[in-house]
Amino acid sequence: MFEEADETISLAMMQELLLELQDYCESGRDFSILEMVESRTVLSNPRELLTDLVRHHYSMLKERQPDLSVEDYGSLFPDHAPWSGKLAGLSGSSMESSWDKERTEAASVPLSGSEEGITEFACGPLENLPPQMQSALYERMHRIKFKAGDFVIREGTHGDCLLVCVEGAATVSISSDETTPIELGSIFPGHVFGEMSLMGTPLRTASVVADSDMTVLSLSSSDFHDLCQRHPEFSNVMTMIVADRLGRRSHDALSTVTLEGYKINRRLGRGGMAVVYDAIQLETNRRVALKMMSHRLAIDSNARNWFTREAEIIANFHHPGIPILYERFDAFATSFIAMEFLEGCSLSDVSRIVGPLDEESVLRILAQLADALSYAHQEQIVHRDIKPSNCMLAPSGSVKLMDFGLSLPIFRGDDDRPIAAGTPAYISPEQMRGQNCPAADWFSLGLVGFELTTGKKAFRPKNMLQLSRQYFDWKPDQLLDSLASQSSDLCKVLKMMLSLDVDARGRAVDHLSDYRKPVDVGQWSCFQDEINPRENS
Known part of the structure; x- marks a missing residue:
């Protein structure tokens, strides 16, 4: 199944870092770019990011x-020497030899300190904890020995401890309808296991049997929860471990689990913000899409706020083009939303498999999405994350607009500081300036229409800096030169939607009213044959 990279959060994090840089520049206070990045543990590719930030700071x-x-x-x-490789071109002269030498020698410096941690935690996720935290954890643990063939953990029993393998090896398995259990993997020294029953359902979700004589370190449930409350860095690492169990591996640990009255059948898909499961609400026997916020974001307050806001916003929506929300709850150190299950596929899947769509189909898709957006705007909500993967096309030809996690009430007005939200390839100039207005959604919808028509994104910015340069000299006419017919209704609609004139975008919406009809999906054989039903995350 096609899965997206997490562009939304990386953009938001980049903006937070840039604003923090601005504060430091204005105040003249001492700071470290390395510490800024390391404090945000959900960020990926830190070296590339550090280089960009040092360059921006120098500018x-x-x-x-x-x-x-x-x-x-x-x-x-x-301290910025290891990431200063691109500064010479900004200074107007070659880099002086002493600074260049320092940068070169420091290029191999690790991102964390060199102080040694606990030997038993090496080669496992706990080695990422600060040495002091490792010591505090180790002091509360005690050793347990097992013989080959012993059950270290038995599926279905109550869990009361966290375990770390010190010596030996074990096999992880789950029961099945057949006589032989299904093997999921192996456990070796440094591996952590047993955390699932401490962070969600109290019953063990798998069995662990020792392959040889085995020694483990055990942490009691009470000590585990005490450390999570006292030490955020420990809680962060544990959420990352759980994330590896849920929504990532070939066998998802939540498959076949009953959670808060929902029987989970299978994982439907995984995106940057969430993992989505096919589930049945046992009390009503209703099929739902159970959306779990990604654990790598659960430790970020902004991401949690966005996820909660989505539930609050769409709970009061009643429109055929917007999925129904049933309830929200917390489990496994993250949040869940139970939503209407949608048959069909996302527009990103349609574009990927079918390629460029015909004009009539694009206009009908845009018209249905415009109707859903108009309803949201009438309810005083701006979506702020319009993109193909957030739009579901059903076998009936109807289109639904999903994922209101970044939405904001219109009455909130503009942000006090220019914090943009959205996915870089579909963000509007207004969002770049922190303006919260319906016109921003129409611009993003225009970018979606361009992609469906041409089979390619209008642009692919990696971060806020590249996006700013893209809109510095925005010329939509040049972008649309590749369209086959410059006089067609579709071209006229896209030109208006992608205009810097916000009033023109409103006229484009009026122009779409005649195309508010179901899409003829029967012309695409792959719609039924190649795309599985899914709910986007």
Whole structure:
């Protein structure tokens, strides 16, 4: 199944970092870019990000101090040396040898400190904890020995401890309808297991049998929860471990589990923000899409707020183009939303498999989405994350707009500071400026229409800086030159939607009213044959 990269959060995190940089520049306080990045543990590709941030920081300082050289910058911020490789071109001269030498020698410096941790935690996720935290954890644990063939953990029993393998090996398995259990994997020294019953359902979800004589470290349930409350870094690592169990592996640990009255059958898909399961609500026998917020985001307050806001917003919506929300609850150190189950496939899947769509189909899709968006706007809500993967096309030809996690009430007005939200490839100029307005959604819808028509994204910015440059000299006419017919209704609609004139975008919506009809999906054989029913995350 096609799965998306997490662009939304990376953009939001980038913006937080840039604003923090701005604060440091204005205040003149001492700081470390490395510490800024390491404090946000959900970020990926830190070295590339650090290089971009150092470059941006130097540019900001140089605007205030035109005579600032790379050598001077290196003297002021020696800790930034490992990520300064692109500064020479900004200074107008070659990089001075001493700073360049320091940068080269420091390029291999690890992102965390060199202080040693607990030997028993090496080669496992707990080695990522600060050494002091490792020591605090180790002091509360005790050793248990098992013989080959012993059950270390038995599926279906109550869990009361967290375990870390120190010596030996074991096999993880689950029961099945057949006589032989299904093997899921192996456990080796450094591996952590047993956490699922401490962070969600109290029953063990799998069995662990020792392959040889085995020694483990055990942490009691009470000590586990005490450490989670006292030490955020420990809680963060544990949520990452759970994330590896849920929604990522070939066998998802939640498959066949009953959770808060929902019997989970299988995983439908995984995106940047969430994992979605096919489930049955036992009390009503209703089939639902159970949406679980990704654990890698559960430790981020902004992501949690977005997820909760989605439930609050769509709980009061009643429109055929927007899925019904049934309830929200917390489990496994994250949040869940039970929603209407939708048969069909996302527009991103349609575009990926079918390729460029015909004009009539694109207009009908845009018209249905515009109707759903107009309803949301009438309810004083701006979506802020319109993209193909957030739109579901049903076998009936109807289209539904999903994922209101980044939405905001219109009455909130513009953000106090320019914090954009959305997915970089579909974000509007207004969102870049922190403006919360319906016109932003129409621009994003225009980008979706362009992609469905041409089979390619209008642009692929990696971060906020690239996005700003994209809109500095925005010319939608040049973008639409590739369309076959410049006089068609579709081209006229896209030109209006992608205009910098927000009033023109409103006229485009009026122009779509005649196309508010079901899409003829029968022309696409792959719709039934190649795309599985799914609910996007």
